[in-house]
Amino acid sequence: MRIAMLIDLFYPYQLGGAERQFYELAKRLAKRHEVHVYTLRLMGREREEVHEGIRIHRVGLAHPLNKRSILALLSFFPFALIALLRDLRKFDLIHANQVAGLLSFFLWPSKRPFLVTIHDLYLGKWESFAGFPLALAGRILEQILSRGIYSCVLTVSRYSARKLLLLGAKRVAVVPNGIEIKAYGSRRKENLVVYVGRLVKYKHVDVLVKAMSKLKTKVKLIVIGEGEERARLELLARQLNVDVSFLGYLDEIEKREVLARAKVFCNLSSIEGFGIAVVEAAASGAAIIVRDLPCYREYLSEGSAVFLSDEEANDAEQVARVIDELLKDEEFRSSLAKKASEDVRALDWDFVSERIEELYRWCLE
Template identity: 20%
Template sequence: MKYIFSSPYYLNKRATGANKRFERVLYELQDKYDIGIVVAKGEVPLDVSPSVTLYEIPLFIANRRLLTFIYLNILYLYFSLFKNILISDFNPIPVSMFFSKRQFQLIHDTRIFDNFGRWDKLSSMFMKFQWKHVKNKVVVSQFTKDRLCKELSIKESSVIVSYNGVLPSDFDVSLNKDKAIDLLYVATFEERKNHINLIRALANIEERLIVTFLGKDLGMKAVIEEEASKADRHQITFLDSVSENELADLYQNSKIFISPSLYEGFGMPILEAYAYGCKVICSDIFVFHEVLGSKATYFNAEEVSSISRTIEESLSSFSNFKDQKVIVPNHFHWEVISEQLISDIDSLLFKKV
């Protein structure tokens, strides 16, 4: 029995949460199970094992969503004929996934319920319809599962929670090293990430801070940079893209990691930042509590004064934080996550046979 992971828009040189998940699960499972992957031509993960079966989508198809959808409908139907198990994150969802018990739709977040999606009303309605009727789902947090089941009246038994995580090798044991960056925020530049309120909070802080923003522009960067010019007492750096090693260096060289995001499906950067030894301060939203619990400090992301006050208090108490030990629960380790995903899928299929 083959487990096939499909991510047609995976990019092997961009460090996003979705891309990291695809890679980490693959690397943990590829030498233990019969694994296949579906990716665009030329986007095979760098450390893939020779034992993995590759299904590469030709570029002239992969660059066009409609052609990709048609191609995947045929490919996924082929998979179903051989009783392969498929986990796919492609939208719109190919038809075979509505009928095959062995095919699972991976849902990274449910932001369409909060009007933070990049889809028009008709597209959102269509996506909700697909999510409701696809046979099985995999989501990355209990928060996402609860929201999905509540909004669409979905049976809880059809939804598997499979967390995102970190590698034990990510854990920074040298918390006492000098850290040059006062404040780091890793997030795409879009409305829900709430950069504007963060910058307005910085404008209220008298002490000069070294601040780094890292993220891909999804339409808001120019507005955010203009707002940042009003907080010119601080040294604010904008970065578009870095390698995994460079990202690790940013985490390790930062005192405070902040996330004022208004919505997340999981929030991988706060977990990574904590693992690398940052003090994490973040929005008081349910999913962040699910990920870090008492290990983070929370603020009201809609109140500028709450953000600025938390930044100042966290910086002033950072010397005490440096002595704390990093402890990441096992269920956020990629090895555990990957094995649990296989176990949960097998259990669900066994119950449905």
């Protein structure tokens, strides 16, 4: 197969699960097929390059590494459309990520299968972290995106699939995210609590920082990731005089090294379509604390994590109590970690890529 993939940010830019998914998928597909990725230009990178068999075409305005540039991101869509229209006859099918799916409205006359991966929708939660104009725009965008002209809509959980169907999406297939299981492992554990993800309001990292000031056990919090909340969170940590290290973005090897040493991983996010960092932490032998969202229940069984209600997840004292309990009771912590590690073994990228390849073949039939 000759496959065109559309994603605004791609290797070596690694913001989150979406970018990681497309990179891991493209890398595996390129071993058996001709894979082209159309993505945004990155500062310091060539416009055209081949990486692990993936033919990367960079278009639009140059985007800085590991930072957000709205102007550059907006430039991706017209430039990607022009480049793809130029090369369209080369490809058997097109696979877009998230908002790049909007290009389906312009490409449908080609009659080529067009798949889109939509990881999650915010639906009624836009107002919880965005003002009126942005929240309204977000709601409208999700409506349009869900009803694009697609051969198939891929999403990462049944929870996200239900939301897509509510907005009118057709032919929705659930394929979970994955990790390279064999790359993860547990080392000698330290009194570390780790968070990995974007630093934005709905992730509620501020509650975790506040919980650090209420712990009875001496522990260090490591925060991996970037976002507009970082400066506020760093100020909060200084004001509370708690032991928190904000490491920003780490490459995969560095991130795995931190997770391998962590006794506890905590994610209090109120919006998640899948939660790839939770899977990575589970594979690393950390005990998991999460807000009780439906997506986690699809791969974590009862007794493999501490699931907090909304009330508990928003309460720093409750979060601190759970962390203290896990750190003081090693038998309990280890039993949770062992069960979670067993639960995520099936979520390997090789399996995930094979499932998506099957969907490609189905769309071509």
